[in-house]
Amino acid sequence: MRDPRAGEITFREWHDRWWDARIVEPRTLRGDASTIKNHVMPHWADWEMRAVTRMDVQSWIRSLVEKGVGAAAIKRAYNLTSSIMRAAVDDDVIALSPCRRIDLPQIAVKPPQWFTTDQAQSILDELAAPWKTMCLLGVYTGLRWGELSGLHRHRIDQRRSRLFVVEVNTKRGIKEYPKSSRSRREVPLPAHVLEALERHIYRLDRDSVVFTTVTKGRSGRLLDDGNWRRQTWWPAIEGARYFDDDGEQQLVPHYPPHSMRHTCASWLVQKGVSLYEVQHLLGHESFQTTQRYAHLQPDAHKAVLGAWKRMETSLTIAA
Numbered sequence: 001m002r003d004p005r006a007g008e009i010t011f012r013e014w015h016d017r018w019w020d021a022r023i024v025e026p027r028t029l030r031g032d033a034s035t036i037k038n039h040v041m042p043h044w045a046d047w048e049m050r051a052v053t054r055m056d057v058q059s060w061i062r063s064l065v066e067k068g069v070g071a072a073a074i075k076r077a078y079n080l081t082s083s084i085m086r087a088a089v090d091d092d093v094i095a096l097s098p099c100r101r102i103d104l105p106q107i108a109v110k111p112p113q114w115f116t117t118d119q120a121q122s123i124l125d126e127l128a129a130p131w132k133t134m135c136l137l138g139v140y141t142g143l144r145w146g147e148l149s150g151l152h153r154h155r156i157d158q159r160r161s162r163l164f165v166v167e168v169n170t171k172r173g174i175k176e177y178p179k180s181s182r183s184r185r186e187v188p189l190p191a192h193v194l195e196a197l198e199r200h201i202y203r204l205d206r207d208s209v210v211f212t213t214v215t216k217g218r219s220g221r222l223l224d225d226g227n228w229r230r231q232t233w234w235p236a237i238e239g240a241r242y243f244d245d246d247g248e249q250q251l252v253p254h255y256p257p258h259s260m261r262h263t264c265a266s267w268l269v270q271k272g273v274s275l276y277e278v279q280h281l282l283g284h285e286s287f288q289t290t291q292r293y294a295h296l297q298p299d300a301h302k303a304v305l306g307a308w309k310r311m312e313t314s315l316t317i318a319a
Contacts, residue, residue: 006093007050011084012041014049018087026172032080039064039077049088054098057081061102071105078104112262112292113255115139118242120263122252126236133200134211135260140193142264142282145257147183149223150174151210153201161189165283169222174209183283233257269293 015036022029043060044052057078064074082099089097115123120139124132138148143165150169157163165185167174177184189197201210213221233256240252265278275297279290294300308314 003092008048009093011044011047011049011052014088014093015041015084018084027170031076035073035076036080039069039073040081044081049085049094052085052098054100054102057098058102061104065105071107075104075107078102109292111295112266113253113259114263114266115253115255115259116242117267119240119252122240122242123236126239127232128214130200130211130214131232131236133196136193136196137189138257138260139263140190141187142261142278143187144168144183144261144283145225145228146170149209149211149225149228153204153208153210154206156189156197156201156210158194158198161191161194163187163189169209171225173222181283182280182285185280185283187281229257265290265293266296269296270298272298 024032043063047056061074061078064077069077078099082097085094085097085099088094124135127135134148137143137151138145141163143151146168147165150167151163151165152167155164155166163186165177165183165187167176168183197210201208204210209222211223213219213223237252237254241249242252244250261282265282268278268281269275275287275290275294278293279287282290284290
């Protein structure tokens, strides 16, 4: 039987117990700690757990909206609070979670930023040899930057033109994806990408990381995301030019390295590859993430346009 006095514990006290028992990635912990410090604790710290009602939670969400907190930040704060409350229910601290049927602000989904073939080629032309290969691989496989910079030579199956995404480069070094994660996957390699990759790896030991630092005196180290962007990616973007459809020379869009991943997905969808296949290629946990590319499908509006054509009469405007 649940002790009714258990709910007298304050939110802060229960949070501390919950936090110490969590098993999550260090990067997730850092982000969660910031969210809780900025958006959760200022409101809930001194509340008794048993005193929090569903309407109190809804009012808290409304107050965050009125303060101008972004929808994504509010969702993260709410999800963390909901997890804390669910754990309290599981441990018989409270009988029912107040985090239920709560209205949250809608998160605006931004269209993915991707490069055209001319833009991508102009970027490759600006890069030094090892980074040409790395970015070619990025565009044609959709690997995340950490997956590219954490790729090991023995994960490349040259005979079958495949690579296996197992390790990822993080701020704390190389780690393996959990076996249950969709991120752990097999990715096919186009012939010309495999050829470029083979030229790059032929001198590497079997267990070597494929892409590492090349600076004299500091070569062979794991790449740092911030340094690589600053020293390699952004100079290439700033120097890249392409010709638009009117023959005018233009600057390449100032997109981050992650846009190589968006470019891969966008090109494939435009060529008729199903969203389901793209989801598995890119290792998306949620199909909703992949649906951002749906508007690029060749037949995305085929049914709608076909319906208009089948109408017996159409509205007109006199010339």
